[in-house]
Amino acid sequence: MTFSRTTRRVLLVALALGLAVIYFPLLVVFLNSFNSDTTFGWPPGGFTLEWWGRAAANDGALAALRTSVEAGLAATAIALVLGAMAAFALQRYKFIGRNPISLLIVLPIALPGIVTGIALNNAFRTILGINLGLFTAIVAHATFCIVVVFNNVVARLRRLGNNLEEASMDLGADGITTFRLVTFPMLRSALLAGGLLAFALSFDEVIVTTFTLGAGLETVPIWIYDNLFRPNQAPIVNVVAVVLILASTVPVYLAQRLSGDSASGGRL
Amino acid sequence: MTAAITNTPRPAGSPRRRLSAYLRRTPRLRLGILLSAPLAWLGVAYLGALAALFVTAFWSTDVFTGRVVVSWSLDNFATLARDAVYRTITVRTVGVAVIVTLVDAVIAFPMAFAMAKFTSRRTQRLLVIAVMTPLWASYLVKAYAWRSMLSGNGVLHWLLVPVGLDGPGYGLPATVITLSYLWLPYMILPIYAGLDRLPDSLLDASGDLGARSVRTFLSVVLPLALPAVIAGSIFTFSLSLGDYIAVKIVGGTSQLLGNVVYDNIGAANNLPFAATVATVPVVIMLLYLAAARRTGAVDTL
Structure with a gap:
């Protein structure tokens, strides 16, 4: 049916307003990082770069950045291997228990973070007797990053089918050569996209990290959380928040450019 | 061959x-x-850890040493059921999750409809990216953004005072606003996907048969898009049930189930009781999923 001009206009305005609401708070955080008023009174008191300078020299924030990058890279590496293996198994083979296994892969992000967090905390400390540290946080992050890689690789495998692999085999290549020269190159961008998204997910996770990172260590979100309620740290917290927004949205943008497989990047 | x-x-x-x-x-x-x-x-490893956690719910903590004692009982569950505080908190948490879900559905539906039906293919792709990207921006930063916006001299105060209103300050309303903001993209994207699959010809047919916009919406669009809304609600509902950080940041002194779990692990050092409380959102979520499954919404995820 043809919608009346008013209906059309009202809904398009609603869409524009909705998008404005989605971006407005992020914009406010960005602008506040240059706000000379330390309590972020609005309108901003004046323009300053002082907070950016102080943040760049803040040892705690820099140490947190290093921890975040280390945890993110290690968790992403594990998630890439496990996620890709699971994607091949579930996309290329029919077997009993496929559905429960795909549910199992989603479970770490489907359950409330606090449940996953305390379950792993309990497993590490009381069952395995391991002291919490960077390693335990990496294990926890890898657990919920697997699904992102898995979803990206599954989407790609489904789209590709296996005609090209069969052609390669028909032309005499063995399985390993086929994987190296045919399958892997076709998957490369999906793996890269999945890896970027996994890194972004790990980089800003806070709940599971709270329960699995050792005392004395901080990732960037944990650093923000620890300093959030200290008024004199507010301007630096705000700068780190801007860095965190950029660090998690840039990989997502790149991933979106690399693979058009799924709109949500496999998070929904 | x-x-x-x-x-x-x-x-x-x-x-x-x-x-x-x-x-x-x-x-x-x-x-x-x-x-x-x-x-x-x-x-x-992961399922084992989850199983171990829920087994712990039947154990207890030694009052003096603070160590977990392996003694099977339903005491924790009894406390949870009998104590009025926990009942209030459970009701409050479910209430917040329901309101957040409704607010998101009401905001997301018109947005998704405009995206799916009134924009070109190329614009749609850009809009999907525009909605999706903030989903990945740090959860903590978004909650933090609302904390500074809701503060006494923040942006909301500045915007609302000229029209004779004021921001809600920190408390449960602020929590609902923040959670609705956080989970909005989780609602928009499934509804958009559902409406995108809805053929325009059905809308044409409805119009040809004499239905006006409102009638078409109620009799054609809504029934067909409902599974997508339910799919989105699974995210908004579940994510709200387990949250404790947004409440801490903008909720003032309000407590939700997540806070009870958190406090029992940290300050009270009572893992068995924390595990017991943690079963509540999980059970509610499983019930919700079972109900959603009957509508066929789970298959569209």
Whole structure:
């Protein structure tokens, strides 16, 4: 049916307003990082770069950045291997228990973070007797990053089918050569996209990290959380928040450019 | 056809070639290798940790030493059921989750409809990216953004005072606003996907048969889009149920179930009771999923 001009206009305005609401708070955080008023009174008191300078020299924030990058890279590496293996198994083979296994892969992000967090905390400390540290946080992050890689690789495998692999085999290549020269190159961008998204997910996770990172260590979100309620740290917290927004949205943008497989990047 | 050609004899190969051929003949072995590591990680380690947690719910904590005591009982569950505080908090948490879900549905539907029906393909792709990108921006930063916006002299105060209103300050309303903001993209994207699949011809047919916009919406669009709304609500509902950080940041002194779990692990050092409380959102979520499954919404995820 043809919608009346008013209906059309009202809904398009609603869409524009909705998008404005989605971006407005992020914009406010960005602008506040240059706000000379330390309590972020609005309108901003004046323009300053002082907070950016102080943040760049803040040892705690820099140490947190290093921890975040280390945890993110290690968790992403594990998630890439496990996620890709699971994607091949579930996309290329029919077997009993496929559905429960795909549910199992989603479970770490489907359950409330606090449940996953305390379950792993309990497993590490009381069952395995391991002291919490960077390693335990990496294990926890890898657990919920697997699904992102898995979803990206599954989407790609489904789209590709296996005609090209069969052609390669028909032309005499063995399985390993086929994987190296045919399958892997076709998957490369999906793996890269999945890896970027996994890194972004790990980089800003806070709940599971709270329960699995050792005392004395901080990732960037944990650093923000620890300093959030200290008024004199507010301007630096705000700068780190801007860095965190950029660090998690840039990989997502790149991933979106690399693979058009799924709109949500496999998070929904 | 594959078999005919690959089975032609070729010069006896290297060990690698023999391994490759062997793997090719035994798909079950290949599957086993592919599944081994992911299943060990998720099936044994992760599920094991979850199972251990819920077993702990039936144990207790020694009052003096603070150590977990293995003594099977339903005491924790009894406390949870009997104590009025926990009932209030449970009701409050479910209430917040329901309101957040409704607010998101009401905001997301018109947005998704405009995206799916009134914009070109190219614009749609850009809009999907525009909605999705903030989903990945740090959860903590978004909650923090609302904290500074809701503060006494923040942006909301500045915007609302001229029209005779004021921001809600920190408390439960602020929590609902923040959670609705946080989970909005989780509602928009499934509804958009659902409406995008809804053929325009159905809307045309409805119009040709004389229905006006409102009637078409109620009799055609809404019934067909409902599974997508329910799919979105699974995210908004579940994410709200387990949250404790947004409440801490903008909720003032309000407590939700997540806070009770958190406080029992930290300050009270009572893991068994924390595990007991943690079963509440999980059980509510399972009930919700079971109900959603009956509508067919789960299959569209």
